[in-house]
Amino acid sequence: MPGYFDLKLMLISILLSAALCGCISSDEHNAALSQNDSASSSDRIRVAATIAPLADLVRAVGGDRVDVTVVVPPGAEPHTFEPTPSLMVKLSQADLYVMNGAGLEFWMDKLLETNLDLKMLDSSSGIELLQGEGEESDPHIWLSLRNAARQVKNICSGLSDLDPDHREYYAQNRDDYLRRLMELDEEFNRSFAINKSRIFVVDHPSWSYFARDYGLEQIPLMVEEKEPGPRYLSQVIDLARQSNISTIFVEPQFNPKAAEVIAREMSARVIRLDPLASNYLENMSYAGREIANSMASG
Numbered sequence: 001m002p003g004y005f006d007l008k009l010m011l012i013s014i015l016l017s018a019a020l021c022g023c024i025s026s027d028e029h030n031a032a033l034s035q036n037d038s039a040s041s042s043d044r045i046r047v048a049a050t051i052a053p054l055a056d057l058v059r060a061v062g063g064d065r066v067d068v069t070v071v072v073p074p075g076a077e078p079h080t081f082e083p084t085p086s087l088m089v090k091l092s093q094a095d096l097y098v099m100n101g102a103g104l105e106f107w108m109d110k111l112l113e114t115n116l117d118l119k120m121l122d123s124s125s126g127i128e129l130l131q132g133e134g135e136e137s138d139p140h141i142w143l144s145l146r147n148a149a150r151q152v153k154n155i156c157s158g159l160s161d162l163d164p165d166h167r168e169y170y171a172q173n174r175d176d177y178l179r180r181l182m183e184l185d186e187e188f189n190r191s192f193a194i195n196k197s198r199i200f201v202v203d204h205p206s207w208s209y210f211a212r213d214y215g216l217e218q219i220p221l222m223v224e225e226k227e228p229g230p231r232y233l234s235q236v237i238d239l240a241r242q243s244n245i246s247t248i249f250v251e252p253q254f255n256p257k258a259a260e261v262i263a264r265e266m267s268a269r270v271i272r273l274d275p276l277a278s279n280y281l282e283n284m285s286y287a288g289r290e291i292a293n294s295m296a297s298g
Contacts, residue, residue: 045163048094050105051078052278053142054123054151058098060177060280061155061170065163069094074276077253078139082107088114096121096162098155102129104139121158123151130208133223143275144209145185145284152177180281188214188288197295199243201236201268203250203259206275210287216295221248221259233262240266247294249273 045062048069049055055068062068069090072081078100083091091097092115099105101124112118127147132138141147156174160167192214200207205220219236239245248263250256252274263270271290277283 045159046093046095047098047159048091048096049098050100051142052276053280053283054098054100056278056280057123057142057148057152057177058155058159061152061173062159063169063173065166065169066159070278072276074278075252078104078276083111091115091118094118096158098123098158100124100139100142102127102137102139102141103132119162121154123154125154126150130212132208133205138205138208140206140275141209142280143207143284143287144213145181145188146213147209148280148284149178149181152181184281184285184288185213188292191288191292192216192295195292195295197243197245199239199245200291200294201240201245201248202273203248203256204254206251207249207273207287207291210291216291221262222254237262237266240268245294247271247290249291249294251275 044065044067046069047055047058047062047066048071049058050071052070052072052074055070058066058068071083071087071091072078088111091111096119097111098121099108101122105111112120124141127141127150129137129141132140142151152174156170159170163170198215199217199219200211201219201221203221205218205222207218210216211218219239221233221236223232245266246268248259248266248268248270250259250270250272252272253276256270256272260270262268271294273287273290274283
């Protein structure tokens, strides 16, 4: 029944469009900030980091020498986030702002207008950027263990410049964390080397750097943050069937209903991968394992 199938694809397109407009967001910015209020009475370095995984890298290097504020609160979408006036005041008290870079902080100019003396560290320095949607760079650099290693090195340099008396402490923490990143990277290399399939399907194209590292192909349901048409969805479903793909990966920042509809059409399961989870190594280990398992089943 071609007409019936085309109608289903049109309905799926509408759902995806709704998902783009209905990204999960949060106005509870202060909740993510209040935990560090007591730091002003200590000699710790007050660091602000844009997203939770980046904050985890800062804590890994800074240890007990830093208090870290996460700017984009849990559940919010960095691509649409804008800082509130109260957040701007909070950030003015930071000794260092560690930004992701690569275009993620599109609102940074607004922040700097009111915080001219804020010391900035671009963690993307030295990272080879991939082209993202449209003409912009892909900002999801932290979803590559190899990129994260560069970010850790940049963070160590920034903290050492700000607090040279503890340079050796930061360097030791850096080296310990780099070792853990390398071990997980080697584990992923082994896992993906034994899989014939190289394709995985996602609702939002956040995993391009991860795919590049291991010679994989990421197939997104959302293209350039625009409503995908029935023709594109039909091509994705056909490719999934031909490749025996049985998993669609979704993100908690986006409404999963459209992906769930497509998954039923593909007889696939839906698994959540959170690119903004706070425990970086634990989250990347889980993501790599699930992506590898999805290919093994294919």
